[in-house]
Amino acid sequence: MTEMQRRASQLYSVLTNKRDEIVKKLNDGTNFVALLQNQLISERLFDWKNRQKLAQVGVPFDNRDVMLDEIQMEFEFLAEQNWQLHMFASWTLDLLTRGPQINDSHAHSTASNLTTLADQLTKLLFMLISQSFVVSIQPEPVLKTQHKFVTEVRLLIGDKLGIRQHLVNTSVTVKIIAEEEAKLLSSTQMNHKDMCVQSKTVGSISNDYEKMTMDERGHMAAKFNNSKLTRIAHRKPPPKGATADMKCTVNAQAATDQKYALLFHISPFQLGNLGKFDVWTLSLPIMVTVHGSQDCDAQGAIIWHRAFASVSRSPGTTDITAVAWKDLAHVLQHKFTLFTGARRQLSDSDLNYLSEKLLLPNVPDQKPITFHRFAKQNLRDDVSFSFWEWFFAIMQLIxxxxxxxxxxxxxxxxxxxxxxxxxxxxxxxxxxxxxxxxxxxxxxxxxxxxxxxxxxxxxxxxxxxxxxxxxxxxxxxxxxxxxxxxxxxxxxxxxxxxxxxxxxxxxxxxxxxxxxxxxxxxxxxxxxxxxxxxxxxxxxxxxxxxxxxxxxxxxxxWSPGEVVRPSASMDIGEDLASILSSSGLDSCSGQGDVESLLGPGFRAQLLPQPLQHIDLSFVDSYDNSAFFRHE
Structure with a gap:
């Protein structure tokens, strides 16, 4: 009997060592997947989205499609690795639960570790799928009512994990919401269940849904080519008791300063036994105009956002209210080329002339240029238009x-x-x-x-x-x-x-x-x-x-003229004018415990130290409960 216990003890030691090795390898794999996933989403995808944003003011981004295809390959790779690790952890856990139901502290510890790893992998997979849903083609920054717009959304995990068969009858819907609502969605300050259903739409869009399809390049996307913004909600009226001038000001601000976002939502779909996926994404903030006279102000507000605001709507990000001239000059140079279609760029002398309109003369320590100075304040005391109104009208003229x-x-x-x-x-x-x-x-x-x-x-x-x-x-x-x-x-x-x-x-x-x-x-x-x-x-x-x-x-x-006042010059006359301008393991009850079965010579060997900690804080920062739900 003693010899049998000794041999059983040796075999059990080998078994526990193998269990520990398996758990350690799974833990290392999960840690590696988490690290790669964090880099992919927080760095590579973030950089692509930021460059996509800057491209809307004319900053070159010629390799956007190639870069997004490379990012998709990484999403697909991580999805496969995650799925394999998850399956192996679940399989090992199943073997443990099928073993003899005896009091085994090591088995309990191993099962607990495997359950934790499986949960972490599930959490990572949910985040990976939700973050892979991106707006691959952004709508125009300024949408006009009764005009069509073009946009496209794409699921970057492609057909990995057999998702394609789950999306056969799935549609992507689009609706327009206020930017404030979009920020609440992104910060998950709303009820997580049916968040997209709860989001309040502020306008009507015709042809507001499209099927997810996969093309020959492996792109799973929904293209909106015939959608039209047919209506936008009226703004709130100014407070009672305001003067007529104040009413005009409030109305003007409401018409040209309100930002919106397009919310894209995939119909919930089941993936294996992991639960239902409720995936959505947002466009960059957009402006909406109902009349051509609003275009200048809307373009001014959106160019500032595209150039200087963060691509993220996460809490803690603040709007940039002032920038250095060199940064603004860089944006104006690109916007000028994009808007006019000109081959000739703004030269240094052109930019120096523009800087004189915004900067104080002969002041070495210039203050940053505020958005108010750029787009709201009159260019000079003797004119009734801002720098942006003047520059925008010149671009239109050219x-x-x-x-x-x-x-x-x-x-x-x-x-x-x-x-x-x-x-x-x-x-x-x-x-x-x-x-x-x-x-x-x-x-x-x-x-x-x-x-x-x-x-x-x-x-x-x-x-x-x-x-x-x-x-x-x-x-x-x-x-x-x-x-x-x-x-x-x-x-x-x-x-x-x-x-x-x-x-x-x-x-x-x-x-x-x-x-x-x-x-x-x-x-x-x-x-x-x-x-x-x-x-x-x-x-x-x-x-x-x-x-x-x-x-x-x-x-x-005749056009209204300008007064000429150099020495020895003759005046012709002047008439100023201006234009209006985003499981735990069930506790098992055994017939005895492993120590009594293996004899007094056996001592249970637990892991000498806890498993290496896996940093999933970046997952929590995205709050995946906003992207999926278990039903």
Whole structure:
């Protein structure tokens, strides 16, 4: 009997050692999976999302698809490793429960450790699947009601774990919620059960669901190509007792400062015996406009967010209210190229000119530029528009009317009236210059030099031309037809005017020439400029140098002008204008205990030290209860 107990004790020691080895290897594997998963989600996926955000202000992100495919491969790898570890832990635990039901402290300890590991792996898998649901194509930052938008969501674990068969009849729905609601969702401050159902929608979307499909590249995605925002909820009215001016201010802020988010939700699906998955994701914060006049303010708010806000909505993240000029200049440079489609980027001299609009002169220690200064505060005391309104209108002007001028360098653009006058005066030959007005939004002015009665050079700046003015007569036509510019050969500094005009079709410059079949002859609008203080009796048709300001045009067709006040220059006049602008093991009862069975020589060997701690704090930071539920 004693010999049998001795041999049984030896065998049991081997068994306990093997159990310990298995538990240790499972623990090491779980720890390794947790480490890789944390790096994948907190670093690689976060970086991809941040670059996706910056791409919406024009920062290049050419390899976004390749990078996301690489991230998907890592999600798939971790899903497989997790599943294998989970199955092995569950299988080992099942073997323990099927063994002799005796009081075995080591078996109890092993079962408890295996149960803990299985729970940790389940928690990691839930997080992995929920975080793999991403917006692969973000909607436009500013959505317009009654206009279609395009977006796409993707499940990065692909068809691993047989998820595809669970999603055969599964749809992805989209609805629009307030950004405040999106932050509550992300911070899980709402009831976890049916969170997405509880979320309050603030608008209506047509074609608000799509099927999850898998393409030949292994992308499991839902594409929304025909969805339309049909309605957005009205904002709250201002408090009672407010003045009329305050009401206007509150309404304006409510219409252009309210952010929203698109909430995407996959129908709950079962995965093995792990429970139901309730997976959702959010778009980046978006703005909504119901009228074109709101576009400028909405674009200003969203560009600031895309450039400087965190991609995360987690608690503790604060909005950036002020930034250094160099950071803002970098964003403006990219936004300018993205919006206008121009090949020519903003130069250092352009950016220096822009900085003068926002920074105090001759102050070495400049304060950061606030969003209020950037998009809300008037550019100067004598104008009624902000820096962003002025810059946005210039981008619209270039995109719609002056893109060729800008790309070819024919348009200096960002230069002050005084500097333009000085540059033209110092030129060795007569030149004219094209610049953007800084007293009127979205307007271009022609500056040139004429000689007065005493033969002295005098700079002139024509009243600025808006998009509406250029609709009536293009800038090329104005240059070609203006009598004062006919004798000026060079566009500043030394570009041949005729070479520039050849780029434009002759039909655009001279509308007509052929007799009309109705017997009428076609006419053309000719731009003239008054460059003398006294009215001239010389007719435009006779080729006089100083034609009447009315000429062929009526006075109503003239743009409001700018006052020219350099020394020795003549004023033309000014009329300011402005535009409106996101198990435990069941305790077993045995017939005895292992010590009594193996004899007095046996001593139970527990693990010399606890299992290595697995850091799952990063999982808790995402609060997976927001992503899944057991039913």
């Amino acid at each position: 995109k719609q009317k002056l893109l060729k001028f800008w790309d070819e360098g024919w348009l200096v653009g960002f230069i002050s009236k005084q500097d333009a006058s000085q540059s033209m005066m110092m030129s060795s030959h007569p030149t004219f210059l094209l610049r953007f007005s800084d007293t009127q939004t979205g307007a271009v002015s022609i500056g040139f030099v004429c000689e007065d009665d005493d033969g002295q050079k005098v700079p002139f700046h024509l009243a600025p031309f808006s998009i509406k003015d250029l609709d009536q007569l293009s800038l090329a036509q104005r240059i070609a037809s203006c009598p004062q510019l006919k004798e000026i050969r060079y566009l500043y500094p030394h570009m041949d005017k005729d070479d520039m005009l050849r780029y434009f079709d002759s039909e655009e410059r001279n509308r007509g020439g052929l007799d009309s079949p109705t017997g009428y002859i076609q006419s053309e609008i000719v731009m003239v400029a008054k460059t003398t203080n006294k009215p001239s009796s010389t007719s435009v048709l006779s080729g006089g140098d100083s034609p009447s300001s009315l000429s062929v045009q009526s006075k109503s067709e």
